[in-house]
Amino acid sequence: MTPTAGPSLGPLHSPSLRDRDRAEARARRNPLVWLREILMIIVVALVISSLLRAFIVQVFWIPSPSMHNTLVEDDRIAVSRIDALRSNVHRGDVVVFTDPGGWLDTEEPSGINGIVRDGLILTGLLPENSGHHLIKRVIGVSGDRITSDGAGALTVNGVPLQETYIKDGAAPSLVPFDIIVPEGCIWVMGDNRSNSSDSRFHQDDPHGGAVPL
Secondary structure (H helix, E strand, O other): OOOOOOOOOOOOOOOOHHHHHHHHHHHHHOHHHHHHHHHHHHHHHHHHHHHHHHHOEEEEEOOOOOOOOOOOOOOEEEEEHHHHHOOOOOOOOEEEEEOOOOOOOOOOOOHHHHHHHHHHHHHOOOOOOOOOEEEEEEEEEOOOEEEEOOOOOOEEOOEEOOOOOOOOOOOOOOOOEEEEOOOOEEEEEOOOHHHOOOHHHHOOOOOOOOEEO
């Protein structure tokens, strides 16, 4: 018997653009696919945020009046981490640093407040060690000799310091001191000298009030 040909199925073809659009629309209606896409976006955002915080810039807010009138409460500042990584710190710079020990009396949040704080840190909306940072002005760097007689201007290496940034009416320092900044450290003071717990008030610390770079 001679075999007979079956019905023709027509030429094979790849899915049309309309077919693909329909398939993508069905996938989008699938809640699992939608959830996976959202999770991927969140993960990518967290990675980018972490890289920015680690190597480029970190945002802080000003909680106290110690830097009046340069910075006031609730000011937001973006701080470059690139200069800090290069130890590129000079006299007159304004710097943010983690409490070197005993400068602040900050209680760690607990319960739901602690969870929210940790989440904000993870997403980059709050800095690491949130609540344990200070912002001051660099008065001296490693090897500098800084003196104050408790009444007149400060001197750095025997030269009177011209401090136009000090809050109006504030004395350069009512605390007398004569120190040499240790190697690898900086000496910092707030612009609002009468309301700033800075290097002057921590001379009994291991670094004599100086802050390690």
